[in-house]
Each structure stands twice: as C-alpha cells, then as structure tokens.
Amino acid sequence: xxxxxxxxxxxxxxxxxxxxxxxxxxxxxxxxxxxxxxxxxxxxxxxxxxxxxxxxxxxxxxxxxxxxxxxxxxxxxxxxxxxxxxxxxxxxxxxxxxxxxxxxxxxxxxxxxxx
Amino acid sequence: xxxxxxxxxxxxxxxxxxxxxxxxxxxxxxxxxxxxxxxxxxxxxxxxxxxxxxxxxxxxxxxxxxxxxxxxxxxxxxxxxxxxxxxxxxxxxxxxxxxxxxxxxxxxxxxxxxx
Numbered sequence: 001x002x003x004x005x006x007x008x009x010x011x012x013x014x015x016x017x018x019x020x021x022x023x024x025x026x027x028x029x030x031x032x033x034x035x036x037x038x039x040x041x042x043x044x045x046x047x048x049x050x051x052x053x054x055x056x057x058x059x060x061x062x063x064x065x066x067x068x069x070x071x072x073x074x075x076x077x078x079x080x081x082x083x084x085x086x087x088x089x090x091x092x093x094x095x096x097x098x099x100x101x102x103x104x105x106x107x108x109x110x111x112x113x114x115x
Numbered sequence: 116x117x118x119x120x121x122x123x124x125x126x127x128x129x130x131x132x133x134x135x136x137x138x139x140x141x142x143x144x145x146x147x148x149x150x151x152x153x154x155x156x157x158x159x160x161x162x163x164x165x166x167x168x169x170x171x172x173x174x175x176x177x178x179x180x181x182x183x184x185x186x187x188x189x190x191x192x193x194x195x196x197x198x199x200x201x202x203x204x205x206x207x208x209x210x211x212x213x214x215x216x217x218x219x220x221x222x223x224x225x226x227x228x229x230x
Contacts, residue, residue, distance in 0.1 A: 031216065043160070043206060045217035056216045091160060098216050103150065106160035 002026045004107035006092050012113045021077045021110045023092030032075045033093040082114045117142040119209050121221035128197050129229050136192045136224045138207030147211035149190045154204040197228045
C-alpha cells in the first residue's frame with residue numbers, strides 16, 4: 001500500500017540554524033500539506049500546496065517558513081532560522097484532490113528539536 | 116471559523132470494556148466533513164473514518180462505530196471490547212468548504228487500555 005514517507009525521523013538543530021524537512025507524498029496525489037504538533041498539543045495546519053503554489057496557509061506559516069517541490073517526488077518544508085518554539089513533530093500529508101471530502105494521508109512525522 | 120472540541124483529555128479502561136470518545140464541532144458551513152485519526156505511541160497519524168454532513172447514518176467497522184448527530188454537532192467514536200492495542204491518542208478533525216484544504220483538529224483524547 002502506498003504511503004507518505006518523511007526524512008529524517010528526528011532532527012536536532014541549534015537555534016538560528018536552517019532546517020529542511022523532507023517528504024515524499026503518495027505518487028498519484030496532487031495536494032500536499034504540512035502540519036505540526038507541539039508536544040502534547042493538537043495537530044495544527046501550516047500550509048497546503050498544489051501545482052507548485054501555496055494554496056492555503058495558516059498564521060503560523062510566517063516568513064520563516066517556505067515550501068518547495070524541488071522535483072517530481074519530494075516536497076520540502078524549510079525553516080530559515082529556527083527558534084526554540086519551532087520544536088515540534090512535523091507531519092507531511094497528501095491527498096488526491098483538494099476538496100473537503102477527500103481524506104489526507106499522513107506521513108510518520110519528523111521530530112524537530114531546537115536547542 | 117471552525118472548531119473541534121474533545122473534552123476528554125484522557126480515558127483509561129480495562130481490556131474488553133466499551134469506550135466512547137466524544138467530539139463536538141462548530142462550523143458555519145452546511146457542507147462539511149468529519150474525520151477521526153488514531154495516533155499510536157509510534158507517532159504517526161492513521162486515518163480511521165470520514166463522514167460528510169449530508170449523511171447522518173451511523174457507521175460500524177468491526178469493533179469501531181461512529182455516531183454522527185447534527186442536532187448536537189457531535190461525532191462520537193465508540194470502541195467495543197477494547198484491546199490493549201487500541202491504546203493511542205485519538206483525534207477528531209473537521210474540514211468545511213470554507214477552508215477546504217486544511218483539517219482542523221481537536222486536542223485529542225489519550226486512550227489507555229489496561230490488560
């Protein structure tokens with residue numbers, strides 16, 4: 001069964017450093033998403049991406065964040081200058097379509113620890 | 116704006132007991148979709164079910180059942196004859212046509228099934 005994959009599973013970085021989190025969505029899916037979950041809290045939407053453009057983003061997704069589809073398979077989230085409060089689990093998700101009824105399939109997550 | 120409330124932070128049951136996880140949602144849209152996801156200790160998010168606002172029929176899948184009631188804006192999840200492997204955090208989520216691409220999650224319910 002196809003699945004979303006994410007690398008690395010755990011990333012430790014120092015405050016102020018740039019990090020890139022990588023995701024490979026399910027191959028026939030067209031919409032891609034990033035969510036984050038601060039430890040013990042709810043999962044929060046960051047951004048959705050379609051046709052090489054951001055289609056929606058939340059207030060959390062400020063200028064420190066960017067997303068890219070550098071090739072036909074990868075989808076990346078970059079945090080330019082990490083802060084302590086960026087420590088969280090970051091989930092990538094994908095869906096076949098962008099309509100509300102279509103389920104999103106999540107990857108296993110990347111745990112980001114900023115020290 | 117949409118909102119999902121899971122008032123039960125933690126529930127503990129003994130194996131073979133039935134347990135119901137509550138979910139109450141808010142949305143101004145008449146068309147919306149509700150989801151349940153499971154997050155086991157390994158951390159990934161596993162899709163369980165989707166319901167749309169037009170269909171209030173309850174659904175059963177093995178030991179899992181879902182009770183959707185528009186009159187009370189609730190979408191509750193029952194596990195019958197619980198097992199230790201059911202131990203996880205369970206998230207209820209909502210998508211409406213206003214924000215068709217982003218899932219709004221509740222804060223989750225930590226279910227512990229004791230042997």
